[in-house]
Amino acid sequence: MSPQQDLPRIDRWQLRTRTLVVGRIPLLMGVVNVTPDSFSDGGRFLEPVAAVAQGLRLAAEGADLLDVGGQSTRPGSRPIPAEEELRRVMPVVAALCAQTSVPVSIDTCRAAVAREALAAGAEVLNDVTALGGDPEMVPLAAEGGCGVCAMHMQGTPQTMQQAPRYDDVVEDVLRYLGERRDALIAAGIARPRIALDPGIGFGKTLQHNLALLSHAWRLHDLGCAVLVGHSRKRFIGEVLGDPAADRTAGTIGVAVSLVRQGVQVLRVHDVAAVRQALLLHEASR
Numbered sequence: 001m002s003p004q005q006d007l008p009r010i011d012r013w014q015l016r017t018r019t020l021v022v023g024r025i026p027l028l029m030g031v032v033n034v035t036p037d038s039f040s041d042g043g044r045f046l047e048p049v050a051a052v053a054q055g056l057r058l059a060a061e062g063a064d065l066l067d068v069g070g071q072s073t074r075p076g077s078r079p080i081p082a083e084e085e086l087r088r089v090m091p092v093v094a095a096l097c098a099q100t101s102v103p104v105s106i107d108t109c110r111a112a113v114a115r116e117a118l119a120a121g122a123e124v125l126n127d128v129t130a131l132g133g134d135p136e137m138v139p140l141a142a143e144g145g146c147g148v149c150a151m152h153m154q155g156t157p158q159t160m161q162q163a164p165r166y167d168d169v170v171e172d173v174l175r176y177l178g179e180r181r182d183a184l185i186a187a188g189i190a191r192p193r194i195a196l197d198p199g200i201g202f203g204k205t206l207q208h209n210l211a212l213l214s215h216a217w218r219l220h221d222l223g224c225a226v227l228v229g230h231s232r233k234r235f236i237g238e239v240l241g242d243p244a245a246d247r248t249a250g251t252i253g254v255a256v257s258l259v260r261q262g263v264q265v266l267r268v269h270d271v272a273a274v275r276q277a278l279l280l281h282e283a284s285r
Contacts, residue, residue, distance in 0.1 A: 009262075010022075010220070010223070010224065010225055010264060011264075012192065012225075013027065013147055013192070013193075013195055013225045013264065013265065014147060014190065014192040014193045015103055015123040015124055015146060015147040015193070016118070016122075016123045016124075016144065016145055016146040016147065017123065018103065018123070019192075020064055020065070020103070022264050022265075024279070024282045025259060025275065025278040025279060025282055026255075026258070026259055026263055026264055026265055026266045026278070027064040027065065027264060027265045027266070028062065028063050028064050028065075028265075028266055028268055028271050028274060028275055029063065029064065029065040029066075029067050029105065029227070029229075029265055029266065029267040029268070030055070030058030030059070030061075030063035030065065030066050030067065030268065030269075030271045031058075031067055031069075031231065031267060031268065031269045032045060032051055032054055032055045032058070032066055032067060032068045032069070032092065032096075033045060033051075033069055033072075034046060034048070034051045034068060034069065034070045034088040034089055034092055035069065035070060035071065035072045035088070036072075046088070048091040048092050048095070051068070051092040052091075052092055052095045052096060052099070055068070055092065055096045055100070055104075056096070056099060056100060058271045059096075059100045059102040061271040061272035061275065062271055062272065062275045063102055063271045064102065064103075064265075065102065065103050065104070065105050065123075065124065065265075066096055066100070066102055066103070066104050066105065067104075067105040067106075067107050067124075067126055067267060068089050068092050068093050068096065068104060068105065068106055068107060068117075068122075069089070069106075069107030069108065069126075070084075070085040070086075070087075070088030070089035070108070070113075071085050071107075071108065071109075072157075073128050073157045073202070074157065075157060075161040075201075082110050082112050082113060085108065085110065085113050086112070086113055086116060089106065089108070089113065089117065090116055090117070090120065093106060093116075093117045093120050093121070093122055094120040094121070097120055097121030097122065098121075103122075103123035103124065104117075104121065104122045104123060104124075105122065105123065105124035105125070105126045105147075105149070106118075106122045106124070106125060106126065107126045107127075107128075108125070108126075108127065109127050109128055109129045109133040109134060109137070110133075110134055110137075111134045111136035111137045111140050112136075114127075114137060114140055114141075115140055118140075118144045118146060122146070123146055123147055124146055124147040124148065124149065125137070125140075125141050125144075125146055125147070125148045125149070126148075126149040126151075127148070127149065127150065127151065128151045128153050128157075128199070128202065129151075129153065130150035130151055130152065130153075130176075130177075130180040131148060131150055131180070131184065132180070138183070138184065138187045138189070139187070141184075141187075141189055142187050142188035142189050145193075146193070147193050147194075147195065148184065148189060148193060148194055148195070149194075149195040149196075149197055149227050150177065150180045150181070150184065150194065150195070150196055150197065151196075151197035151198075151199045151202065151229075152173045152176050152177055152197065152198055152199040152202065153199045153202035153203050154166075154202070154203025154204070157202075161203065164203040164204055164205060164208065166208065169204065169208040169211050169212060170211055170212060170215045170218060173198050173199070173212060174218060174219065174221070174222070177196045177198070177219070177222055178222055180196075181194060181196060181222055181223075181224055191223060191224060194224045194225070195224060195225040195226065195227040195264070195265055196219060196222055196224045196225070196226060196227065197226075197227045197228065197229060197267075198212045198216070198219060198228065199229075200212060200213065200228060200229060200230045200233060200235070201230075201233045201234060201235065206235050206238045206239070209230075209233075209235045210235070210239075213228075213230065213254060213257065213258070214257075216228060216257075216258055216261045216263055217261035217262060219263075220262060225264040225265060226262075226263045226264050226265070227263075227264070227265035227266075227267060228258055228263050228265070228266055228267070229266075229267035229268075230251065230254045230255075230258075230266075231247075231251045231266075231267060231268040231269045231270070231274075232247040232248070232251055232269055232270075233247070236250035236251065236254070237250075248270050248273055251268060251269075251270060251273075251274065252270075252273060252274055252277045255268070255274050255277065255278060256277065256278065256281050259278055259281065259282075
């Protein structure tokens, strides 16, 4: 199979109370970081009022989901207490669920946080540990009937960039995500509710990231929606040879490659710019 022909066509992702259908371009998951230290926009939206305004702006720009997170997972970041994570995210989740029809995703690896977010109306659990970091997360997701995103990460945010190694990064990530998919299905989470994320930048070198991005089409073999979060990440500056460069154009360039490979969901900071670029790419193809 090549990226341009005979792509499997999974065109929807089932959430808790609704189903998102992939249209002319991938679904866009807008990032709402309620943190002081995220790699791209840490501190800008730490206050609930600012975070809610950002979420509503992304919704107005065309986001299909809003992903709210209160724990930074940048390389070297340290965990915060669950109470602090709840304090950061819950006012934002509750306000966005009340003020917009765009479904809300909670970006957390703690079941205690996920439980409160679902009770407030969240539709998706987005977990960088592939629902493996907290033993209560999988039963919660199965009982809650929500959408889930399971991501690959080698190590932890504290250790993941300390000389990551793979025998074959594409094969290794495929194997891991397939195993997590099977475990989630066995636990009662229906396949249409599962999205799988290769974890760009999570325990990967530049070459690992580029290999996964150029072979993203192979993730369709797993039979679930594919979600990729490449937005504004360090590898873009590395490719450009300028770590301080604005990464918006690089984010768009990768998004065009991913849409050509049939990726169903893109997690991005710059919803308007990415959406406009992909609409023009589709119109002129």
